[in-house]
Amino acid sequence: MTEPTLHFTPCEDAAGGHRMAWWQWGDATASRVVVCVHGLTRQGRDFDELAKALVVHAGGSVRVVCPDVVGRGQSDWLRDPAGYQIPVYAADMLALLAQLHREQPIATLDYVGTSMGGLIGMVLAGNRELPLPAPIRRLVLNDVGPALDPDALRRIGAYVGQGGRYASMADAAAALWSLSATFGPHTSAQWAELSRHMVAPSAQRNADGSGKVDADAAPGDGPFVLHYDPAIAVPLRAFTPESTAQAETVMWALYDAITAQTLLLRGAQSDLLRPATAAAMTQRGPRATLVEFEGVGHAPTLVVPDQYGAITSFLFSP
Template sequence: MTTLDHWGGTGRYVDLDGPVHYVDFGGDGPPVVLVHGLGGSHLNWCLLAPHLVGHHRVLAVDLAGFGLTHPEGRGTTVPANARLLDRFLAEVVGEPVALVGNSMGGMISILHAARRPDSVTALALLDPAVPMPLGTRLDPQVALAFGAYAVPGLGRWVLERARRGVSPRRQVKRVLNLVCADSRSVPEEIILASMSLLEQRAEVPGLDEAFLAAARSVVWTGATSRRYYTAMSRVRVPVYLVHGDRDRLVPVTSARAAAKRNPSWRYEEFEGIGHVPQLEIPDVIGERLVAWLAGR
């Protein structure tokens, strides 16, 4: 099944123990696979992909429980989606790729690159979920939300309450206000597409449970920092780590600590940018990625 998407991409489905949706943006050159974060989808990449297709074949996958890849009984934790990514790369792409991961997608991409180095040529991390150094203060709103997600029953109540009587536009804007330093930088077409996706997902069963399982898994993986840092040290491909200094979900001190532990990684920090630089400054990120991938 294929569906035409905006921004020149074609939406497709592949059967990986159930339908998995991805967008093929086309392009010529070595393949790049884009991996979204918690609560994200292929839409997170629609502004960045056009900057890459002149040099690469570009695909964006919807992980299980997100976008148009519905759970269908599959696990949605970090390890489960790492296995899904592994199969996607093997069965859809079929050759080594450059992975570009944001937030949870960055975490999944790190774990995959550490475990399957033969399938990855380079790793670009945009505000990845990485451990917080001791003494780091988390944004109060973020801390409250993830604390609620960890409590059985309370997490689902919080998600349901957040939707009750709230228009799709307001729901989208609320998320953008959290992940962006200035949500006004996000074009209206992304807001409208996000509203449409929200409405498509409204009747799909099990999405709250899928989100909560993924959220708890991200927290657990980050909390077991020794094991996670060990995985980072096993990555043998070039790594480009990008982080916004106004990221409310993953404090910039976390990225600085990860960069310090891995001095071979290239680290770049962007002033006045939040958690999703690919939406906030897609032209800049696209230019940097193309140059970095060409110069490796």
């Protein structure tokens, strides 16, 4: 399989509900499921290289699911931007897992989360009262932990939601690279592939504010716009030092309750996941195994063989 299939899950919210899109690789009838969840401004196609590697390693007998978190990619945009927060995202993941379990019972569940996706994973793995169809067996946290560096959060908040309109894909890729140099070295082909799913032709975006992709509209050659709802920045900019400290306390409690075998990936030059936090994560809770990548900041993109290979080896080790 060279391309995934696109599916949707209905999710509840106070404004009448929304749809979350997700990309599926591998065997839809497999009882082993790996869920891969992206970072704040990214989308599910970030995991294409990892997903292909997992399917090959499993001989095809795995179901890899990569959602577009609400407000991103092919998913709906929320009517109330206050909903762009971890509790809503975690509830959507529960709805997705319930749907997957109805379609084919899940016997083994693994989870890979980059940045924001890792925070969602800590909620799912650390709260034992949540109705998961199966316990998370192995958890991969990509450059994220219970404590996040405040300066890095301010750096990210400075560009999230600023929008963007690009005349061509080449222009879009160049603009995105200017914001993403911390991802580390990439070939032109790798960056072009990562950028391809980060924008959408403006003709395909409905004008009703829903953010839904209009598949009947002619895509044209441009202009292109960012794939995500600019309003995802609203809750981020509402954080205060006090609310950040409270959230950190909650996340450490969730982390300490995790029983899944855990792999922690870190860009050696990451400004979001501090070395002290990563070290603490190896000593408490699930006592994560730490793997660092030199020359990379926040966050490893998992398109380089040594990065996705570390995950594949971890998930398929005895």
